[in-house]
Amino acid sequence: MAKSGKADGGILETIRTVFWALVIAGVFRTLFFQPFWIPSESMKDTLLIGDFLFVNKMAYGYSKYSCPFAMCPFSGRILASEPERGDVVVFRHPVAGTDYIKRLIGLPGDKIQMKAGVLYINGVAAPQEPAGTFQEVYEPQGPMRNIPQCENGAVGAGGTCTKSRFVETLPEGQKHNILNIRDNGPGDDTPVFTVPEGHYFFMGDNRDNSTDSRYDPRAGGVGMLPAEYLIGRADRVIFSSAGSRMVYFWTWRSDRFFKAIE
Template identity: 70%
Template sequence: MADSTVPKKDGIWETIKTVFWALVIAGIFRTLFFQPFWIPSGSMKDTLLIGDFLFVNKMAYGYAAVSCPFAACPISGRILGSDPERGDVVVFRHPTRNVDFIKRVIGLPGDTIQMRGGRLWLNGEEVPVTPAPDFVETKEQQGPQGLVPRCVNDPVAQGDDCIKQRFTEELPGGASHSILNIVDGWVADDTPTFTVPEGQYFFMGDNRDNSEDLRFPQEIGGLGFVPAEYLIGRADRIMFSSAGRSLLYFWTWRPDRFFKAVE
């Protein structure tokens, strides 16, 4: 009869191997298929709010991300999949700053894009917008960074309603989404005409007066055009959302945003 007091070394070793391979599989899954992303700023309001947590579909465009030790190098290689479409919300690596951004695809290769008086012009035609109810949020610090929103009705006291004008913008092809306006005559409300190079994309934030995007060139710290190889994946669905500065603040959770589709 076996002595039950003898340590079962084989059992311990099997457990270690199981944990090891579980971590390897999880790492591969994260690398190839999905990547978590936490919304840190308000550039995509009201589509995405500070504190929204989502998984990025890395296979949407057939790119599998790999680590990149340098600021100005691609982070993915194309293996299969479709191309981004106008209106997609995409996470990508900034071409020069080695940080991840999330914005909406506005321009495809070959498109011409210009802002005139705060309105988007695409391939020589004004993109139609329809007025929608104002977006209202509380004027208070948001997220771990304690960011305070800008408002159409500034100055606004802490704790009062912060209002932004909201419109529905319809891109060619039928994709529509909300955009916000804070102030008329903002520095990026009028731009030169941009022509999107082959193999690159033009991104903008939905919160148009609070978005660091291609309207600001890389030479002054802006985004510039984004080459396809810097795309990480498409944001399809919000999994969790918290309005507080910590996940532990359960009273700040936003259950109405759990599992909400990104449109």
């Protein structure tokens, strides 16, 4: 019977250990950092499919969407601080309920417009400087097997898919890369969007392949995002894999490990 008592005690101790480990992990994920995999091409070439990062949840404070399954028991935001234009932000989509990652372009009160593929903020163009081309292999990418879109047309499986790259400068001087796939794309010319108080305007860096604030959220876009849907800021890529499975070590992109996000 002594052996049975020791066995039962060992099982209970294991259960307690697992329970507290899960509690600690849940608190860490809720309050500090949330893991996030890049599933799509909307933020190329800043973020690539298969990049893995931790989202800094302390950056903007907390809302109910800071908890898994939106279970935080409060409304609005607590310990809130304002995001900055140019931040790369993870947020909860207001209709789909999934997490998105985009670049913050418009702050409350801003007027945002795209004209001939150029971003205008409060009537002033954000300068774009040519920065060569972004190249990738035309093949399925990541677990979702996404096929890249190419500016140089149908290149065929295994061919080199290219996009024009530009460095865009925001009003505060922050610079980042953007990509172009086609002229006169559906989001290259827009009406003027006025960002309401308490809302933000987001865009992807891969401008012709991003469903963002230029589009209605009921049609797959983001629209003007209320502040309560902010989750956190993406600061650094921790790990990156170009393969469909993380265990395929020969597809790891070691040059992107711990890479700062600009």
